[in-house]
């Protein structure tokens with residue numbers, strides 16, 4: 001039996017239309033800027049996000065870390081929230097690649113606000129690191145997929161502008177944030193100087209992200225991608241799937257959000273602990289402590305029933321992520337299993 005894989009939306013397989021587009025993709029040498037499909041993807045992403053230019057990158061991590069390399073360097077600091085993916089799950093890239101240091105800020109629901117950021121902005125003193133970048137994560141993974149509204153982003157961007165500091169958005173799931181709010185991508189991207197957007201998560205492309213920003217930012221980002229060995233050749237074969245993702249796969253994210261909401265509502269009827277207000281998109285986090293079992297134990301029991309879930313955020317926290325390859329019927333089955341396991345646990 002093929003398991004119901006709720007570990008992450010990174011497991012999505014390319015849609016048939018993507019495979020067809022990949023097969024017929026017109027290609028060239030992207031090293032010379034001559035791959036027409038890569039160029040079209042980068043232009044499409046920039047247009048959708050209301051930015052001057054875009055760069056096709058191999059992953060969300062590569063996009064985020066290239067942005068840091070452009071914005072920040074040695075003796076400088078990158079403000080992020082303490083649960084940020086860029087701080088916790090990118091292999092120490094801020095320090096390792098840019099020589100900058102992260103400045104993690106305690107943000108209870110993962111979302112930074114001007115009140116939380118301003119005290120972390122360094123005074124310009126000879127012996128102090130210089131704040132070079134402020135990052136926001138939208139939606140926020142470890143906080144359970146919560147999104148920033150345009151007003152919340154605008155407040156952060158306005159404060160950053162007062163200090164002349166750029167804002168980078170880790171928009172791995174910005175498409176989810178936009179669809180959940182019924183907004184165009186540009187309405188969120190406008191409050192960031194640079195943004196990385198994953199094509200390979202809920203949007204189902206097999207590989208990659210797009211980094212968007214000013215023409216000058218992307219010119220520098222392209223150089224750092226090459227420095228990292230990220231220059232590609234006939235990458236139009238991969239970019240073709242990204243074009244299909246951007247052109248066709250955003251509206252259906254609402255299905256994932258509906259499935260996540262149904263799952264969360266059902267979990268709330270059990271003894272498992274869940275914060276329903278945080279279930280705003282396709283991520284469902286719940287706590288197994290009330291059952292007296294660890295997340296790891298609960299995940300083993302789920303696996304015995306053909307369901308895969310994730311455990312990356314503490315001893316008792318289970319993460320489930322809905323996506324294109326999990327149907328409503330599979331969600332109903334998952335609910336029945338969770339209710340049974342929660343009922344059985346001592």
Ligand SMILES: Cc1ncc(COP(=O)(O)O)c(CN[C@H](C(=O)O)[C@H](C)O)c1O
Pocket residue numbers: 007008009010058059060061062064085086089137139140141170172173198200
């Ligand atoms: C907010 C955010 N920003 C960046 C990334 C990195 O994207 P990739 O490097 O995996 O393409 C991720 C991936 N997140 C993955 C997941 O959620 O399963 C794993 C944890 O890395 C992310 O959640």
